[in-house]
Amino acid sequence: MRPPVEVSARAVCAGAALAAACLTWPLAAQQAPVRPTAATRAPMLQGPAAGEVEVLPVRGNIFVLFGAGNNITFSVGVDGALLVDAGRPEMADKVIAAVRRTHAEWLDLNRPKGLGFGAETRSSVADRAILAPPKPIRYIVNTHSHPDAVGANERLRNAGRTYAGGNVAGDIRDSGEGAAILAHENVLKRLSAPGEGKPAPHADALPTDTYYVESYKLSHFFNGEGVQLIHLPAAHSDGDSMVHFRTNDVIALGDLMSTRTFPVIDLEAGGSINGIVDGLNRVLDMAISEFRLEGGTMMVPGEGRVVDSGDVAYYRDMVTIVRDRVLDLVKKGRSLEEVKASRPTIDYPHFEARSGPWTTDMFVEAVYKSLGGGKAPAPAPAPAATRPGGRR
Numbered sequence: 302m303r304p305p306v307e308v309s310a311r312a313v314c315a316g317a318a319l320a321a322a323c324l325t326w327p328l329a330a331q332q333a334p335v336r337p338t339a340a341t342r343a344p345m346l347q348g349p350a351a352g353e354v355e356v357l358p359v360r361g362n363i364f365v366l367f368g369a370g371n372n373i374t375f376s377v378g379v380d381g382a383l384l385v386d387a388g389r390p391e392m393a394d395k396v397i398a399a400v401r402r403t404h405a406e407w408l409d410l411n412r413p414k415g416l417g418f419g420a421e422t423r424s425s426v427a428d429r430a431i432l433a434p435p436k437p438i439r440y441i442v443n444t445h446s447h448p449d450a451v452g453a454n455e456r457l458r459n460a461g462r463t464y465a466g467g468n469v470a471g472d473i474r475d476s477g478e479g480a481a482i483l484a485h486e487n488v489l490k491r492l493s494a495p496g497e498g499k500p501a502p503h504a505d506a507l508p509t510d511t512y513y514v515e516s517y518k519l520s521h522f523f524n525g526e527g528v529q530l531i532h533l534p535a536a537h538s539d540g541d542s543m544v545h546f547r548t549n550d551v552i553a554l555g556d557l558m559s560t561r562t563f564p565v566i567d568l569e570a571g572g573s574i575n576g577i578v579d580g581l582n583r584v585l586d587m588a589i590s591e592f593r594l595e596g597g598t599m600m601v602p603g604e605g606r607v608v609d610s611g612d613v614a615y616y617r618d619m620v621t622i623v624r625d626r627v628l629d630l631v632k633k634g635r636s637l638e639e640v641k642a643s644r645p646t647i648d649y650p651h652f653e654a655r656s657g658p659w660t661t662d663m664f665v666e667a668v669y670k671s672l673g674g675g676k677a678p679a680p681a682p683a684p685a686a687t688r689p690g691g692r693r
């Protein structure tokens with residue numbers, strides 16, 4: 302049975318405390334630190350009610366929205382909003398409303414302060430702090446191609462806007478319409494692949510910008526920081542991206558990790574257990590903790606609560622231990638039933654599940670198949686021919 306409490310007070314409090322105490326907007330050091338607002342209720346000890354969404358601050362101008370499918374990590378600020386994943390389509394209205402509210406509140410809390418001095422003849426525009434209304438969603442990143450991540454692409458794209466460069470603005474017909482959708486090219490391939498009985502997706506639901514190399518950087522600072530997409534080959538799927546907000550040092554992990562279940566491995570979409578282990582090690586390479594694996598770089602898994610290096614290291618150790626146990630049995634030629642009966646996950650009951658979308662049996666089976674289990678062993682090599690004279 303799954304534990305009823307999905308969110309650790311420790312890590313979320315750490316996240317909220319960091320957000321409240323540590324950070325200032327990098328463009329203007331004198332501005333007020335971000336803090337929970339009417340759009341947020343922190344600390345969150347359990348997920349939002351079904352059909353509801355909830356927003357928590359992670360750090361600076363980075364927030365996370367729970368309850369719309371995959372967790373949506375998002376950046377708000379003077380340049381607009383950037384969302385990592387879109388969530389399910391039926392939640393799109395609530396996501397758009399929550400992002401807009403958070404965005405407006407953040408801008409309001411961080412409005413430029415007046416100088417506090419000056420003669421009446423001097424301009425007081427800064428004192429009046431007249432702010433333009435928040436810009437719309439400018440970018441949506443798809444961490445992979447599952448419906449929980451991309452379902453609301455079309456709705457969110459059409460609620461947003463791309464600002465095209467000056468000399469092409471008049472040439473591209475829809476250059477001013479809709480947010481850009483960024484993803485690894487395998488996401489576009491999977492979403493646009495024809496399937497039996499599958500309706501062709503609307504063009505607005507597909508990524509507009511893809512990459513095929515190891516990483517992809519936004520070509521310019523967005524809301525005061527660099528944003529980098531990093532490809533995780535063959536992990537949850539073959540098109541996984543994690544997203545690093547480099548100044549705030551927050552990483553959106555996609556479905557590489559969940560704090561509720563063992564990692565979901567979509568074998569048909571090119572996922573593998575070794576890719577998951579490699580991806581978690583990559584995250585730990587990038588992360589720097591504040592003190593003894595606590596705090597520092599904050600990570601947002603696709604499902605569950607916000608985590609830090611200690612959480613990821615524990616998860617990496619667990620996944621590696623289970624992988625090695627199963628690998629040992631695969632090498633001994635054991636059947637899937639024998640591997641399941643050996644209970645390779647026995648030390649981690651809080652991640653085990655007998656029912657639901659990702660059971661322990663499904664995980665063990667995916668690990669087993671991913672490591673080549675159940676396949677006929679390769680034929681033994683033929684003995685080397687004996688040369689005349691008895692020498693080989």
Ligand SMILES: [Zn+2]
Pocket residue numbers: 445447449450537556565
């Ligand atoms: Zn997924």
